[in-house]
Amino acid sequence: MVSIVVHDLLAAGPRLLSSDSNTEEPVVPWNIDTVVSELREARGRTKRVIQAGNRRAPLPSPEKLQQAIQGIYASLFPRHAGAFDHSDEGIAFFVGNTLNAALHILLDQVRREHAFVDETRASHESSLSAEEIVTAFSRELPQIYELLESDIRAAYEGDPSAKSTEEVLLSFPGIKAIVHHRVAHALHLLGSPVVARIIAELAHSQTGIDIHPGAKIGGSFFIDHGTGVVIGETAVIGQRVRIYQAVTLGAKRFSVDEGGALVKGEPRHPIVEDDVVIYAGATILGRITIGRGSSIGGNIWLTRSVPPNSNVVQAQARTETFDHGSGI
Numbered sequence: 001m002v003s004i005v006v007h008d009l010l011a012a013g014p015r016l017l018s019s020d021s022n023t024e025e026p027v028v029p030w031n032i033d034t035v036v037s038e039l040r041e042a043r044g045r046t047k048r049v050i051q052a053g054n055r056r057a058p059l060p061s062p063e064k065l066q067q068a069i070q071g072i073y074a075s076l077f078p079r080h081a082g083a084f085d086h087s088d089e090g091i092a093f094f095v096g097n098t099l100n101a102a103l104h105i106l107l108d109q110v111r112r113e114h115a116f117v118d119e120t121r122a123s124h125e126s127s128l129s130a131e132e133i134v135t136a137f138s139r140e141l142p143q144i145y146e147l148l149e150s151d152i153r154a155a156y157e158g159d160p161s162a163k164s165t166e167e168v169l170l171s172f173p174g175i176k177a178i179v180h181h182r183v184a185h186a187l188h189l190l191g192s193p194v195v196a197r198i199i200a201e202l203a204h205s206q207t208g209i210d211i212h213p214g215a216k217i218g219g220s221f222f223i224d225h226g227t228g229v230v231i232g233e234t235a236v237i238g239q240r241v242r243i244y245q246a247v248t249l250g251a252k253r254f255s256v257d258e259g260g261a262l263v264k265g266e267p268r269h270p271i272v273e274d275d276v277v278i279y280a281g282a283t284i285l286g287r288i289t290i291g292r293g294s295s296i297g298g299n300i301w302l303t304r305s306v307p308p309n310s311n312v313v314q315a316q317a318r319t320e321t322f323d324h325g326s327g328i
């Protein structure tokens with residue numbers, strides 16, 4: 001291993017140095033052996049649930065799950081995903097091939113999750129095998145498709161800027177987020193919560209919309225714009241709910257057990273009943289209920305339940321002078 005002093009490295013600029021111009025072997029300025037051994041020591045110093053050396057099975061892969069979700073999307077919406085033969089046979093052929101490939105990837109990822117859970121000796125949330133989970137998931141696809149069709153209609157009917165349902169499906173971030181969510185939620189319930197969480201995070205990173213796979217969301221759901229939306233694990237959302245960017249359906253406090261450890265999975269996020277609209281930036285916290293038909297205004301901070309048909313609005317803004325910074 002060649003070691004190079006820092007001033008040599010700086011003098012070289014962005015080029016990698018070669019200590020011997022006759023040799024073809026690429027020379028790197030860092031000392032990889034040192035970094036590898038220091039990283040190993042750092043891993044040894046940290047307290048981990050899994051001891052180094054115990055882990056054998058490969059972990060679930062976000063890249064593979066991205067491929068799986070693309071295949072699932074293509075199977076649900078073949079025309080939008082590039083199927084070129086639109087005859088019944090052509091679509092069936094496209095869907096069969098695409099879905100089969102996607103389900104195989106998914107199966108491998110669910111197996112990886114189960115192997116990883118077994119290694120950590122945590123209890124499985126589900127008694128189903130990976131094969132049973134993916135098979136059951138495949139049978140839920142028609143129902144997921146119908147829910148997504150209702151979401152696409154809700155976006156088209158709820159947004160004057162939407163000129164067609166094709167535009168909605170191909171370009172709206174709220175639709176991308178709910179496609180991922182409905183797939184992730186099914187896998188979460190069937191017993192693959194880590195795979196589900198990775199799928200949710202793929203949508204989060206692509207859209208800025210963070211929906212935990214545990215959240216229960218009814219049909220005709222529309223998130224407009226979406227950036228900064230957060231929907232927590234135990235949130236329950238009814239039918240025909242519309243929300244705007246930067247809305248949070250979050251927890252207010254975390255319970256702890258006698259040992260001071262956080263209690264996991266406790267209901268702690270809001271219940272939003274049917275036909276509610278929540279405008280941009282509203283923060284709704286705790287296991288409270290927003291009654292059906294309510295409107296929650298922008299930037300509201302809400303930690304108490306409101307009855308059906310409430311209109312919750314912010315205190316009125318006042319005018320101020322901005323001379324010499326006053327009022328800021």
Ligand SMILES: CC(=O)OC[C@H](N)C(=O)O
Pocket residue numbers: 230231232233249250251252268269
């Ligand atoms: C959305 C939210 O409340 O996040 C806080 C924490 N992650 C939880 O699940 O409670």
